[in-house]
Amino acid sequence: xTMPFYVPPEQLIKDRAEFARKGIQRGRPIGVVEYDGGILxxxxxxxxxxxxxxxxxxxxxxxxVGRYNEFEMLRVAGIRYADVKGYAxxxxxxxGKGLANAYSQTLGQIFTHEVKPYEVEVVVAELGDDDNxxxxxxxxxxxxxxxxFAVIGGDEDRLVEEIGAGYRPDMSLSDTIGLTMTxxxxxxxxxxxxxxxxxGVLDRSLGRRKFRRLTPNxxxxxx
Amino acid sequence: MTNGFALQSGDDGVIPTxxxxxxxxxxxxxxxxxxxxxxxxxxxxxxxxxIRWTDGVVMAGDRRATAxxxxxxxxxxxxxxxxxxxxVAISGTAGMAEELTKLxxxxxxxxxxxxxxxxxxxxxxxxxxxxxxxxxxLAFQGLIVVPLFCGYxxxxxxxxxxxxxxxxxxxxxxxxATTGSGGSEAxxxxxxxxxxxxxxxxxxxxxVEALVAASEEDSATGGPDPKRGIYxxxxxxxxxGYREIPDDEIAPVAVDVMEGRP
Numbered sequence: 001x002t003m004p005f006y007v008p009p010e011q012l013i014k015d016r017a018e019f020a021r022k023g024i025q026r027g028r029p030i031g032v033v034e035y036d037g038g039i040l041x042x043x044x045x046x047x048x049x050x051x052x053x054x055x056x057x058x059x060x061x062x063x064x065v066g067r068y069n070e071f072e073m074l075r076v077a078g079i080r081y082a083d084v085k086g087y088a089x090x091x092x093x094x095x096g097k098g099l100a101n102a103y104s105q106t107l108g109q110i111f112t113h114e115v116k117p118y119e120v121e122v123v124v125a126e127l128g129d130d131d132n133x134x135x136x137x138x139x140x141x142x143x144x145x146x147x148x149f150a151v152i153g154g155d156e157d158r159l160v161e162e163i164g165a166g167y168r169p170d171m172s173l174s175d176t177i178g179l180t181m182t183x184x185x186x187x188x189x190x191x192x193x194x195x196x197x198x199x200g201v202l203d204r205s206l207g208r209r210k211f212r213r214l215t216p217n218x219x220x221x222x223x
Numbered sequence: 224m225t226n227g228f229a230l231q232s233g234d235d236g237v238i239p240t241x242x243x244x245x246x247x248x249x250x251x252x253x254x255x256x257x258x259x260x261x262x263x264x265x266x267x268x269x270x271x272x273x274i275r276w277t278d279g280v281v282m283a284g285d286r287r288a289t290a291x292x293x294x295x296x297x298x299x300x301x302x303x304x305x306x307x308x309x310x311v312a313i314s315g316t317a318g319m320a321e322e323l324t325k326l327x328x329x330x331x332x333x334x335x336x337x338x339x340x341x342x343x344x345x346x347x348x349x350x351x352x353x354x355x356x357x358x359x360x361l362a363f364q365g366l367i368v369v370p371l372f373c374g375y376x377x378x379x380x381x382x383x384x385x386x387x388x389x390x391x392x393x394x395x396x397x398x399x400a401t402t403g404s405g406g407s408e409a410x411x412x413x414x415x416x417x418x419x420x421x422x423x424x425x426x427x428x429x430x431v432e433a434l435v436a437a438s439e440e441d442s443a444t445g446g447p448d449p450k451r452g453i454y455x456x457x458x459x460x461x462x463x464g465y466r467e468i469p470d471d472e473i474a475p476v477a478v479d480v481m482e483g484r485p
Binding site for chain 1: 228229243246247250252325326329332333336337339
C-alpha cells in the first residue's frame, strides 16, 4: 500500500487558488456598473448565443466569467433557486443576498471538496427601489457586497482603477456604457469590435421583469 | 443541498431540465391534492371565452365564483397572462385553477430564462394539456379544471386559440372558443356575432356581449355590475404583447351593451 504524500493545507489551498485564478485570468472581464436608471452589465463576448450575463429573477441579474460550462451551471441553478423560492413564498421574498449566499456556499464547498475548483467568478446584481446591491462571489466562495460597480474576470485590478477613475453617481446609461467600454478596452489593451460586446441592463423603468438585453445599436458608442 | 440550491437536477431523462414542474417535484412542492371520495363544495369559476381578430386574440371572463347556490366571490380574476405573448383562463374549481395558472406562468418564465427563448405557442399549449391531464384523478371527484389558452404565434405571425377537455385533450380552435358553465350560451352568441376581420375594439365588444348573453342565462356567470364597479376581465394579445384592458375602457362598452340588450 502506498502512502499519499503529505501536503500541508496552506499549500493545498494556495495551489487550488492559483489554479482557479489562472483560469479566470484568461476570461475576458465584465463590468457591472450602476447608472441613474438601473444597473448595466457589459463585457466582451464574441459568441452571439452563449451569454455571460442573464436574467435570474424579476430584479436580479447574473454575470459570470471563466469556464462557460461552470458559470452556466451556476446561472441555471440560480434561476431554479429563485423560481422555487418565489413560487413557494412570494416574489418579493427572492433576494440578491439569498442567492449570493447560495452561490458562495456552493463555490466554497466545491473549492475545498471537489477534485478541481470552479474557475469562475460571478456577480449577482440586485435592483432595489432605493438602493442596489452588487454581490461579488469568487471561485473560493468569498462574498463581497460592492458599491457603485463590480468587476470580474481578467485584468480585474486595472479595470477597477479605470472604471473608478471615471465613475460618478447617477450617470446616464449611454455615459455608463461609454465609460465601461473604454475602461475594459484600456484595461485589456485590446480594441474590441462593436459586434463583440454583450450587454444587458436591469432597467428600473421596466415592469415586473427588469432585465433586458441591449441591442447592438444601443451599445455602439455615440462618439 | 439544504437550501434548495442544487447544481445538478435529478433528471429523469424524459422531462427536459428546463421544466419548472419537474423541479417542484424534486422539492416536494408539486401541487398534490388528495381528498376522500365524495363531494366537497369549493368555489367554482364560470364563463370564459377567446376570440380571434385581425391582429391577435381577445380573451375575456366574468368575475363570479359560486359555491352551490351561493355567490362565493364577486371580483374573481379569471384571465391571466401566461407570458408576454399568451393568455390563459381556467374554468372549474377556483382554488385549483389559480394554482394551475401560477404553475403554468412560472413554467413558461422558467423555460424562457434558462433557454433564453420562449416556448413555441404549441409547446405552451401541450404543456398546459399535460397539467390538466395530471389533474384527471381529481376531476373524477368533482374538482374539475378546464382551461382556455390563446396567444400570438411569433413564428407564424397569427393569433391562435386552444381549448381543452377534462382529460387533457387539446383542440385547436379557429375563430372563437368558450368554456365554463355559461360557455355554451356564449358560444351560441359568438356563432352569429363573430365575423372575419374584426378589429380590436369590435372584438372586445363582441366578447363583452357574449359574456352578458351568458350571464343572462347562466346563474353561475356574473354580468357587469356598474353599481359596484365590477366589469369583465378583458385582455388582448398581439405581436406587441399582452395587454389588460383597464376597467375604465371596459365600463362604457359594458354599459352600452347592457342597454342594448333586448
